[in-house]
Amino acid sequence: MSKKEIIERYLSGKGTKEDKMLITEWFSSITEEKALRELSRTYWESEKYGNRLSQDRAASLLDRIYHTMHLADNVATGERKTMNRYLQVLSRIAAMLFIPLLAAALVLLSDIKEDRSDVYSEIVCPPGTRTKFHLPDGSRGWLNSGSSIKFPLRFSDNTREVRLTGEGFFEVEGSKKRPFIVHAGALQVRATGTEFNISAYEKDEFAIVTLVEGSVDLLRTRDGILRNVTTLKEGSACQVSKDDSPCILKAADVEKTIAWKEGKLIFRDDSFKEVVRKCNRWYNVHIEIADKELEDFTYVGTFRDETLDEVLKLLTFTAPITYEDLGREKRQDGTFEKRHILLKKK
Numbered sequence: 200m201s202k203k204e205i206i207e208r209y210l211s212g213k214g215t216k217e218d219k220m221l222i223t224e225w226f227s228s229i230t231e232e233k234a235l236r237e238l239s240r241t242y243w244e245s246e247k248y249g250n251r252l253s254q255d256r257a258a259s260l261l262d263r264i265y266h267t268m269h270l271a272d273n274v275a276t277g278e279r280k281t282m283n284r285y286l287q288v289l290s291r292i293a294a295m296l297f298i299p300l301l302a303a304a305l306v307l308l309s310d311i312k313e314d315r316s317d318v319y320s321e322i323v324c325p326p327g328t329r330t331k332f333h334l335p336d337g338s339r340g341w342l343n344s345g346s347s348i349k350f351p352l353r354f355s356d357n358t359r360e361v362r363l364t365g366e367g368f369f370e371v372e373g374s375k376k377r378p379f380i381v382h383a384g385a386l387q388v389r390a391t392g393t394e395f396n397i398s399a400y401e402k403d404e405f406a407i408v409t410l411v412e413g414s415v416d417l418l419r420t421r422d423g424i425l426r427n428v429t430t431l432k433e434g435s436a437c438q439v440s441k442d443d444s445p446c447i448l449k450a451a452d453v454e455k456t457i458a459w460k461e462g463k464l465i466f467r468d469d470s471f472k473e474v475v476r477k478c479n480r481w482y483n484v485h486i487e488i489a490d491k492e493l494e495d496f497t498y499v500g501t502f503r504d505e506t507l508d509e510v511l512k513l514l515t516f517t518a519p520i521t522y523e524d525l526g527r528e529k530r531q532d533g534t535f536e537k538r539h540i541l542l543k544k545k
Contacts, residue, residue, distance in 0.1 A: 326483035340369040341460040366398040387418040409436040471496040490544040
C-alpha cells in the first residue's frame with residue numbers, strides 16, 4: 200500500500216496503530232521530506248480536500264500548525280529528539296506550501312500527541328499589537344496588547360481550561376458537557392458557548408468581564424476557597440476588584456469594550472487618566488500627565504489605526520492640552536526605555 204493510501208486511510212478514521220507508527224516514522228525522517236511535500240501538494244490540489252476547507256478553517260489550521268511547531272521545548276526530554284526531526288520536516292513543508300491541507304499533517308500530529316494533555320501551548324501578544332488565536336476545540340478569539348493565553352494541546356474530556364493574562368475576547372464553541380473555563384488570576388469565567396471579553400491585566404486594580412452573547416458564571420478564589428460571584432447576562436458587565444470589595448454589575452457598552460479587536464479605541468466621557476492608561480498600553484509608551492487637574496477632564500473620541508503622533512495631535516486639537524516628547528532614554532545595556540510623552544495643560 201502506498202504512503203498516500205495509508206495517510207488517507209488514517210485521516211478517514213480507519214487507520215490502525217501500525218499506520219500511526221509508519222506515518223510518525225515518515226515525518227521523523229528528513230529523507231522522506233520530498234515525498235511528503237509532493238503528497239501534501241497532491242492533497243491541496245485535489246478537489247476532495249480543496250473544497251472541504253473554508254477560508255476561516257484554513258486560518259485556524261495554519262494558526263494551530265504554527266503554534267504546534269513551537270512545542271518542541273515542552274516535550275519530555277526522551278521525546279525531544281524525534282519531535283525536533285518531525286517538526287523540522289513539517290516546517291519545511293509549510294514553508295514550501297501555503298496549504299490548509301497541511302491539516303493532514305496537523306491532524307496526524309494532534310493524534311500522535313493525543314495522550315499528552317500535559318503539553319501546553321502559549322500565545323503571546325507583544326505590546327502594541329493584537330493577535331487572533333484558535334483553540335483545539337474550535338473556539339477562537341483575540342488577544343490585546345501585552346496579553347497571553349496558555350492552553351493544552353488537547354482539552355480533557357470534562358473541561359476546556361485556558362489561562363489568560365491581560366485582555367482577551369472569546370468566541371466559545373458550544374458544549375454543555377465540557378464547560379469552557381478561563382482562569383485570570385483569582386478570577387474564573389465559566390461558559391458553555393458564548394462570546395465575552397475579559398480585561399484582567401496584572402497591574403490593574405480590577406478585572407472587567409463583559410458579556411456580548413449568552414451567559415457566563417463568574418467565580419473568585421478567596422483564602423483558597425472558590426466562591427460564586429455572579430451570573431452575567433447578555434449586554435452586562437462585572438467589575439471585580441482584587442481585594443474583598445463587592446463586585447460592581449452594570450450595563451455594558453459592548454461596542455466600546457470590544458472595539459480594540461477591530462483596531463479602534465473608543466472614548467465616551469472617559470477621564471483623561473483612563474485615556475492615557477489605554478494609550479500607554481495600546482502604543483507601548485509612557486505618557487505622563489504633568490498637571491494632575493487634567494486627570495478628571497472627560498474626553499470623547501474614536502481612534503482607529505492612527506499612529507501615536509496622530510493621536511497626540513488630535514488630542515491637542517480637541518482638549519486643552521499640549522505635550523512634550525522626551526524621547527527614549529538609553530539604558531546601560533544599550534537598550535532603550537519606552538518613549539516618554541509629557542502632557543501639560545495649555
